[in-house]
Amino acid sequence: MVLTSHVMLPQFRKTSLHFVVEEWARSGHTIYFTTVGYSALSWLKGDKRYPALQDTQRNRYVPAAPNIYCGAHLPLLHAFSSGIPLLSGLEMRLFSLYGNHLPDFITKRLEAADIVVLESGTPLAFFHRIKALKPSVRIIYFCRDMLTSIGASTALMEAEKDVVRGADLIVVPSPRIADQFELAGDVRFIPQGIDKSLFSEARQSPFPFGTKNGLVVGDMLFDQGAVAACAAANPDIYVHLFGINWHGAHRDNVIIHGEVSFETLVPYLQHADFGFAPYTAGPDEVYLAESSLKLLQYATCLLPTLLPENIPGSRGNEVRYSVDREPDWNDVVNAALRMPRDPKWREGILDWADVASNILSPLTDRSIGFVHDMKGPRSNPSPDSNGEKPIHPNVSVVRT
Numbered sequence: 001m002v003l004t005s006h007v008m009l010p011q012f013r014k015t016s017l018h019f020v021v022e023e024w025a026r027s028g029h030t031i032y033f034t035t036v037g038y039s040a041l042s043w044l045k046g047d048k049r050y051p052a053l054q055d056t057q058r059n060r061y062v063p064a065a066p067n068i069y070c071g072a073h074l075p076l077l078h079a080f081s082s083g084i085p086l087l088s089g090l091e092m093r094l095f096s097l098y099g100n101h102l103p104d105f106i107t108k109r110l111e112a113a114d115i116v117v118l119e120s121g122t123p124l125a126f127f128h129r130i131k132a133l134k135p136s137v138r139i140i141y142f143c144r145d146m147l148t149s150i151g152a153s154t155a156l157m158e159a160e161k162d163v164v165r166g167a168d169l170i171v172v173p174s175p176r177i178a179d180q181f182e183l184a185g186d187v188r189f190i191p192q193g194i195d196k197s198l199f200s201e202a203r204q205s206p207f208p209f210g211t212k213n214g215l216v217v218g219d220m221l222f223d224q225g226a227v228a229a230c231a232a233a234n235p236d237i238y239v240h241l242f243g244i245n246w247h248g249a250h251r252d253n254v255i256i257h258g259e260v261s262f263e264t265l266v267p268y269l270q271h272a273d274f275g276f277a278p279y280t281a282g283p284d285e286v287y288l289a290e291s292s293l294k295l296l297q298y299a300t301c302l303l304p305t306l307l308p309e310n311i312p313g314s315r316g317n318e319v320r321y322s323v324d325r326e327p328d329w330n331d332v333v334n335a336a337l338r339m340p341r342d343p344k345w346r347e348g349i350l351d352w353a354d355v356a357s358n359i360l361s362p363l364t365d366r367s368i369g370f371v372h373d374m375k376g377p378r379s380n381p382s383p384d385s386n387g388e389k390p391i392h393p394n395v396s397v398v399r400t
Contacts, residue, residue: 001106001113003123005037007049008070009056013218013243014262016144016173016192016293016355017119023356025067032061032109033070037122039078048259050074060105073103079125081153088154095155099125102133110134115363117142118167121152124159131166138363141167146177149221149285171359174290190358192293193350194300198266205271207238212337214274214306215240217265217294221285223278223308226321227254230276230306233329239276240268274319274336275303279311286312299345304336317345 006015025031035053042050053072056062061071079098082091102110110116116130117140130137141163147156164170170187172178181187207213214237216227222244231239231254240255242265250256269275275298279288288295288311298305299315307313309320319336321327 001032001034001110001115002117002119003034003036003126004117004119005035005121005123006119007035007053007072008033008064008068009049009052010261011052012049012259012261013265017117017142018262019193019195019352020142020356020359021068022065023353024360025065026353027357029067029360031068032106032113033064033068034106035070035072036126037078037080038072039075041077041080059103061109071105073106075101075103079122079155081151081156083151083153091153092155092158095125095153095159099127099159100129102126102129107133110137113137115140115360118163119143120145120147120160121150121156124156124163127159127163127166138168139163139166140359140363141170142359143170143172143177143181144291145220146180146284146287169359169362172291174287176287176290186362188359188362190355191350192291192296193352193355194293194296195262196300196351198263199270199300203267203270206267207271211238212236212273213238213240213268213271214276214333214336215242215268215272216244216276216278217242217269217297219244220288220292221279221281223280226278226308227276229326230278230329230333234333237273237333240272242268269297269301269303272301272303274333275301275305277305277307277311279308281308281311283310286310296349300349302341302343302345304339304341306332306336315345316342 002017002021004017006017008018021031021033035057038047038050038053054074057070057072058074059072061069064070079091079094110130110133113134115138118124118127119142127139147160164181168186170181172187172189173192175189178187178189216239224247227239227241228250231237231251235253238253238255240257242257243259244256246254246256275294277292277294279285281288295305295313299317303317304319305317307318307320308323310323317339319332319339321332
C-alpha cells in the first residue's frame with residue numbers, strides 16, 4: 001500500500017513515486033496507490049485534481065494498470081499546512097484528527113498489506129493509525145524532500161520524527177536529505193532514475209520549424225521572476241512551462257501548458273534547445289541538484305540547462321546565472337544555445353527498474369546492483385573524491 005499526496009491519473013504529471021510503483025507492479029507486486037490530502041476544500045481552491053479524483057477514485061480502489069489499484073480518500077474536510085505560524089497549534093489538532101481516521105476501503109486492503117509506503121508530506125499523519133491497525137506491517141518512508149522546503153506545517157514535522165523512529169526503511173534521493181536522519185535506523189540513498197525506454201524512442205518535434213525553445217518542468221520552488229525576465233530579454237525564444245501555475249499576465253513567448261501526461265512531455269524534452277531549472281533555493285535546498293527529476297531528464301535529452309549558481313551540479317550541462325544580481329539573460333541563453341551537446345552528460349543515470357528493486361531489497365532480499373555501506377566511525381570525517389561532505393554513517397549508498 002502506498003500513501004501519497006500525488007494522483008495517478010493520465011492527465012496529470014508523474015513523479016518519482018509513480019515510476020517506482022509501476023516497476024514494482026511489473027515485477028509482480030500488487031499495489032494499492034492511495035491518494036490523501038484532498039477534500040471539498042480542494043475544490044473550493046480550484047484544484048483540478050479534486051474533481052478528477054471524485055469522478056474516478058472517490059473512496060474506492062479502481063484498476064489502473066496490471067497489478068495497480070488506485071483510490072482517493074476524499075472526506076468533506078482535510079488537514080493542511082497553512083504556512084501561518086500562528087495557526088500551528090490548530091494545525092496540530094487538525095492533523096491529529098485527520099490522521100486518526102482511515103476509511104473502510106483503505107483499512108480492508110491494509111489487512112493484507114505486507115509493506116506500507118509513506119511519502120513526504122500529508123501521508124505522515126497516518127503513521128500511528130496504520131501501525132495501530134496492523135502492527136506487523138513494514139513501513140518505508142519514501143522521503144523525496146525536506147519538509148521545510150515544501151512548506152509543511154509543524155504538525156507534519158513532528159509526525160515525521162515518529163515515522164523516522166518507527167520506519168523499517170527510509171529512502172532518500174540525496175545524501176543531503178539523509179543528514180537530517182542521523183538518529184534513524186536504516187537509511188538508503190538511492191539516486192533518482194528515468195524511464196530509459198520512453199526516451200529511447202524517436203518522436204516528432206512538437207515545436208514549429210525554425211523556432212528556438214526552452215522548457216521548465218515542475219513547480220518546485222519556482223522562480224517566476226527569473227522566467228519572466230529571461231523571456232523579456234529573449235523575445236525570439238519560446239519558454240514552455242509544464243505543471244506550473246503562472247500568476248498574472250505573461251509575454252506571448254511564455255507558453256503555459258499546464259499539467260500534461262509524461263508521455264506528452266517526452267517529445268518536448270527530446271526536441272527543446274535548452275532546459276531551465278529556475279529554483280528559488282536557499283542553503284537548505286541545495287539537495288535539489290541530487291534529487292531533481294527535471295535535471296536528470298534534461299541531461300538525458302542532452303539539454304544545456306540554465307541553473308542558479310547556488311545549486312550544485314557537475315554533469316557538465318549547467319549554464320549558471322547569478323541569484324544576487326540581475327543576470328544578462330540574453331548572454332545566458334546564448335551560452336546555452338552555443339553549448340556542444342556531450343553524451344557524457346547521461347553517464348550514471350539509473351533506470352527506474354534499478355531504483356525500484358533497490359528500494360525493496362532490504363525487505364525482500366532482491367537487489368539489483370550493490371550496496372556500498374558507508375557505516376563507520378563519525379570522527380574526523382574527510383571529504384569524498386568530489387570534495388563534498390561525506391554521508392553520515394547509518395546511510396547505505398545504492399548504485400548500479
